[in-house]
Amino acid sequence: MIPKKYPLACGGTLSVCRTDKFKAGMLSVSLVLPIERERTWMTSLLLSVLRRGTEKYPTLAAINRQLDYLYGTELSIRNFYRGDCQIVGFSADLLGSAFLPDGEDLAAEVLDVMHQILFCPLLDANGCLDARYVESEKKQQCDHIRALKNSPRGYASERCRSILYRNEPCGASIYGEIEAIERVTAEELTAHWRWLLSVLHLDCFYVGAESAERIRAALDVTFGAVNPAVGKQDPPPLPTVVRTAEEIIQTEETLAAGQSQLVLALRTGITVLDPAYYACMVANEMLGNSPISKLFVQVRERLSLCYFCSSHYNSYKGTLLIHCGLDAKDREAAEEAILAQLRTMANGEFSREELLAAKQSIQSAYRQLGDSPAALESFYFGRSLLGLKETVESTRKRFGAVTREDVIAAVRGMTVDVVYFLRGTLAQKEDDDEDN
Amino acid sequence: MKTTEYSSAVLNEHYVKIAHRSGLSIYVFPKKMAATCAFLTAHYGSIDNCFCTPEGGEPVTVPDGIAHFLEHKLFENEDGSDSFEHFAALGADANAFTTYNRTSYLFNCTSQFEESLTELLRFVTHPHFTAESVAKEQGIIAQEIREYEDSPWERCFQMLLEALYKHHPVRRNICGSVASIAEITPELLYDCHRMFYNLSNMALVVCGDVTPGQVLRVADHVLPKQADPLAAVRVMREEPALVHQCRCETRMQVAKPLFSIGIKDPNVPTDPMQRLRRDAALTLLDELLFSRAGEFYSSLFEKNLISASFSGGYSCEEGFGFHAISGESDDPELVFTLLQEYLDRVIREGIDREALERCRRVLYADELRSYDSTDEIANRLTAFVFEDVDLFSYLPILQSITKEEVESLLREVFRKEYFAMAVVRPFEEKESKK
Structure with a gap:
């Protein structure tokens, strides 16, 4: 199975592996960012805040109810490192239309939820991200950092990695430091969101039974108007590599x-x-x-x-x-x-x-x-x-x-x-x- | 050999059951995937620690954790080789695990299927234990137990089972304890193998791009020509309906308290079909009550009373069943109180039909997704075969559950005397500094 690549109206690309092997396919929408110590943790925080509520679905429960209605589609936040890049975005497992009683276009509806989360988060009268959600997610992220010690095995790996990569971009914690998180304001996070939209370049990937045309059309309808100018983005930076250790x-x-x-x-x-x-x-x-x-x-x-x-x-x-x-x-x-x-x-x-x-x-x-x-x-x-x-x-x-x-x-x-x-x-x- | 076929038009899947002359039940589920997966399973798990031999006599009690210990040791062969090596030489990936009531040995491969199946059937039916290898394994499993003991979520769940159950062996750790595994000897391992690894007490499930003919060719070659049924009889002490303890607490290295609230189900049916129906109906109910789209989770989360690490669901097996609602909170007692208040209100007001249908959609989709992996199919089919229930019967049951049925269960299951809670709290300031 070799993916075919298609350009998208929004400037990004869609790769498709078409196969009827699975009952549920997978659609991912990713953004590749270089890791920067000052920004990476803020992007992690931003993703969680965006996932809390949108114009159309103002609460977490409303977003989740809509996803449950769409046959329990799991819309996961993607947030991980590959080399010295941070990959952020969403992935969704989509039941194939052959298994939907009414043959619904699940991809289009799930993409609409993704669009809401990325572009239409709940804002206050000043155009700022909802302060309650920002404060709540700041607390969640700090709690998450404190809870790393709950798993000695995971904690030890994480500590060793941070020492190993101390002088490389990926040595920055994806969740950041508690003091910095506690200090960040809703205004700063909103500015970060607007910056993110200004550099948005979407790499989309689909594996499943739907035709590439159908998925591409759904993506173009959803993200069509966004940022075509960012289409000619530089390729992501290659990872820095330390070939030999100097001392133990x-x-x-x-x-x-x-x-x-x-x-x-x-x-x-x-x-x-x-x-x-x-x-x-x-x-x-x-x-x-x-x-x-x-x-x-x-x-x-x-x-x-x-x-x-x-x-x-x-x-x-x-x-x-x-x-x-x-x-x-x-x-x-x-x-x-x-x-x-x-x-x-x-x-x-x-x-x-x-x-x-x-x-x-x-x-x-x-x-x-x-x-x-x-x-x-x-x-x-x-x-x-x-x-x-x-x-x-x-x-x-x-x-x-x-x-x-x-x-x-x-x-x-x-x-x-x-x-x-x-x-x-x-x-x-x-x-x-x-x-x- | 009797062959039975099962199929599902909705899923577009089928499988066959073959009653093999050796006494082994064989299931073949054809699936066009690169990986073929085979599970050979004994209907024998950690709860089978007290039994009567077929010859009769007084019940025998064996050390806790022996089923899991046996699972580790069975990979060693009489010629000094290790079955992992044989599988690796064939390009197959082997593994094994023990649950409360099953021990499964499995491999998955993309070539040389028949050779790997031969190895699986051979090594599981040919035990070889020595005092020296048993002693060595005690050191390895002691470290495995330590690892579980250092996991606050595992500890919390274990404490919950100890609070819910007074006698039932589900309250004991599947691995046993460092003290209990120290009592294990080669002789005890041979006895348990003889009792529970009789082919009539086992099942082989294969899922992948294979035919029943391929599987039978290997089974006919490796397995005995006739069955020799010999079954131990499980002995279970009667378990009271009420919980053993309402609260259970410990302190560990955690950032904030973890809780597991359990609701014991003393009415798990003995009939497998009825049990499956109850399981499906209560799973549907718990999806409605505790999912992330539901009112309980979202209201607590919005108030910062719980974190995103939250789960709630029902599980049951022959002889035991419970709901478990787990999460992280600065105030587990308040979560407990709010949970009971929430349930009281839902019981009073009834459930929302639209929400129920939405939850049914979620479970329908989950069920369909589970047919996308040969490993998952083989594992789930294995769980069904010891119940003698058709795997495909789950979907029609799920679709036929009514709102009235769910509401009736709602009133029955959430009685105050069935509730218990386990909490893992952080060390107190001076303790953590030690």
Whole structure:
């Protein structure tokens, strides 16, 4: 399934994968913004405020009732990082018209809700965003930041990332800092909204059974009059890449939890734009992305040090995070075991079967991309940000050519940048109590 | 071999059930997707901790968490290999999980389906446990338990079940505790496997671009030629209708208090079709009462009394059922009071027909969407097969539920004595500084 691209009257583009494989399709409308420490968190806040009420649907309940009426369409806010860009917008899962009793044009109606949210938020007499909604969402965003510690695993990953990317755009928190959020006014946020509309360039993506013409017509009717001048926007900035770590940053913090978290952040020097990308994906799969990976088999199964020990490769930034949850007393043993696995791979101590299994696993995952509208969208949208034109199938085939030497070279190029340890103080307290 | 076909014109889907000579029930759901998914499931979960053997005698009680422990250990083979390796060599992705009443082993693949199915049927039916490997697993699962204990939402929900139920084993953590899993031995694991992994107590569900003939070819080759039914009898202590405790609290690393309000359903029908109807009607009712389009959520949210992390819904299985309404609030007691006031008012005034129809649309669409993934189809079909209920019967039931039926349930289920609440509060200032 290869998407076809269509220009939109509003200056943006529509990519369509037409297929009748699914009962529900997916439509996304995205805006790509460079990450800027002063603006990014404000965009996050703005999205939540816009979602609270519009001219036609003045309350959250009214918006949600309309979406429920449209066959429970889930209209999700998109707000995430890809490389050093912030992607914002909406995605909706649309039931195909073949399954609607009256054959309604769901896409047009859902787009109308999106249009309301983006362009017609509830404003006061001065043309300012509704102060109640602004204050309420400021509180929600601050609460969300405070609640990051509720999940020790997520918190540890987030902390390690912020240390790793301290000098890069994506090191800025997507939710910002509490003090700044508390200070922002409805006027400032309204100005930010108006700025956002002035740079609006929509990248739309549809996977489903409706014709491209129908979706394009609905988009043109909805967004037709908006900003054609912004159509010739510069391509989004390519991610900054730090190829090698200069020194290892060791950081330890504490949290009132039973389990401790160890996160190692590595620079691979390889991104999706590099020829070695395929080898790096295979190396990550063998290292810590499957139940037969080195980390799972050695650190979890053989040494019995943790329940999970896995690796995650960020191919936009060329970084690799290794994470495990463990008892504080096992920290050194686990760190040593993790580094030993990297050395093992760098020395080529892996079997032909391990290499083949990793390549097969990745290729199987690529074959399955076509089974999910969201996965297809994520692949093609992500690649388009970097100007890549490869298809799922052509990408999949290239993994087959990865050799043992390619994997060894990829692992040899990896350097440890950050070792982050989140010490769970509750377990320590229990141990102290026992000693007493 | 008896074959039964099921189909749905609305969904444009069909599947077949085959009663295999080995005693295993096999279901094949053809679906043109790249991924084929197979679930082999034992009707055996964490609540099966007390049973009588088929030979009779006194009920046997086994350590909590043993079904989950068995699930972890079954991947190890007698020749020292691990089944994950075999699946990986075939390009398949394998996994397993344990619920209150089921243990499922699954794989999904895009090639070499028959070889992977052979491995699935082989390893689940050939246990191999040693004292050494059991000891090693105790360390791994202890860390898994620790991870759950550090999750405030998991803890809150667990405490709610402990408050709702006095005896029913659903109140125990599926993984057990560090103390209970320390009692597990290879002999106990073999006993439980013999009792519950009898093919007559299991089902195989396959969904993907495969034919029943392909599945049967493997089953005929790997499985025994005849059934050897041997079924343990579950022993359940009688559970009182009322809740065990009204309130349950603890303190953890949280930014603000989390709450789970539970409403126990002591009237879960034993007949599977009646249970499915009650499940559908109460799910519809809870969608109406607690969804984000509803009055309760929006009024509390607009007052900043709750955050966006909010959910409410009903779930039931054979022998237990409850509503759970969970969220974050600076004042959980006030949420509890407002909830009861809201329900009293809805009971007095009745429900809005238009809102009910809107909620029915949402559930109709959710049901349709669930047929877009082979994993999800196989998982849901598995849940239905042990009830011996056709998966496709859910939609007609949902469409036939009347407003009067929902209102009658509304009056029946939300009685004050069925309510309990669990709360996880932040550490007090001096505590968190320790």
